[in-house]
Amino acid sequence: MPRSEPIKAVRGVRDILPADLPRWRAAEQAARDVGHRFGYEEIVTPVLEHAELIERVGEDTDAVAKELYRFDDRGGRNLALRPEATAGVVRAYFEGGLNQGPQPSRLYLIGPMFRYDRPQKGRYRQFYQFNVEAIGGAEPALDSEVIELADAWLDEVGLGDLRLELNSIGDAKCRPAYLERLKAYYRPLKDQLHGECQLRLERNPLRLLDCKVPQCQPFKKDAPRITDFLCDECSAHWTSVLRLLDAASLEYVLNPYLVRGLDYYTRTVFEFYPGGASGQQDALASGGRYDGLAEAEGWPATPGVGFAGGVDRVTELMPIDSIPAKPPLDVLVIPDGDLAIEAAEVARICRAVGAVAVDYAPKSLKAKMRSANKLGARWVVLLTPDEAKRRVAQLRDMSSGDQVELDWVELPTRLA
């Protein structure tokens, strides 16, 4: 009699139920279609990685510093559930020898990521990303290519109304000098910044630019802009990317405050937001160039560019008409009486031509018919003990109500 508390889902994770799956599959299929159309190949990498791989490439980000799922396995290895895909894809690129094939390697991945943050709308501890990476090429055309791919995906799922924000954050050659300039600008204002920004000033000054705390806002306007201080190479890359995007008729807004907090990010950074929204916490996709990432992982220096799209967020915004209807059940077999063996055999016969389920429940015929109706079955096959003995059944067309008696062996041809 004493009952225990039912065990519920882990905090911040959720089930994708059958009713939600069509829109989910539509988003994934669009990703695969678009990826394929752009010449990208699918890759699957493990959800588990060495914690060190993740930590080495993301030490200063919230995703790694505060939100990493980390644990020791039974062999004492320090592992992590990936909070993003790029680190693992770059690792696989080298370990799998893709660096020895034609370059760049064009890859995409769809799968779950994990972050231990506080759950909220459009934000889960296990969430799904569509990841696209072009590794082994430094050409600006690849930057615009992945941006165009992201745009094509979002367009494919019916989210044509978008805002694309763009910036360049330079590279190891020009960024240090810019950061000194930025620090020099902010130092006299330090006392007026909020606590975390005061720390950022020396540790990670770029992040001062995307701070959203009201008291820090007034100073941004006159802060030096990195795009004014790019080295010749970065500058050429930047103008080239913009020209390519113009040629692709992709509209964008330059956002000098769009940054990435990590050293291995270089040059182009971008984010896609839904068109109508004004909020900052609803990015649908974001990415950029990461020419320093491979080296940070201990591999030979190799350029790369890519983006991550949020499948959870996209499915929540997808318009209803881009979601295919769920495939209906074709046939429900309804035994009337203790006829499990016979009903299963009839179902087996019918499965040659369609989707068939059997209602084995010990309830009234009326109730079973009601189930058939709710399941959307096109046909019902009714079976009484007498009919089963004669190996015949009643085939009922659920839309017209017409019903005929047939031999079991005739069913497939009548259903086809």
Place this chain on the structure above:
RNA sequence: GUGGCUAUAGCUCAGCAGGCAGAGCACCAGAUUGUGGAUCUGGGUGUCGCGGGUUCAAAUCCCGCUAGCCACCCCA
């Protein structure tokens, strides 16, 4: 990590100047002497999220915890 709101039947929720636990939907059955969709009738024991406290008495008031939603931080 911070804040606000919430937690009662399978689901959505009402009940909260403390006094016997309710409705709709869903589900099951019947009206229809074994055939779906419409209608009507009947069918409710549920640790009132968990733990503690106040009280003669707690779903109701207080504290803690857990979870959900929303926002902040940050990101997908």
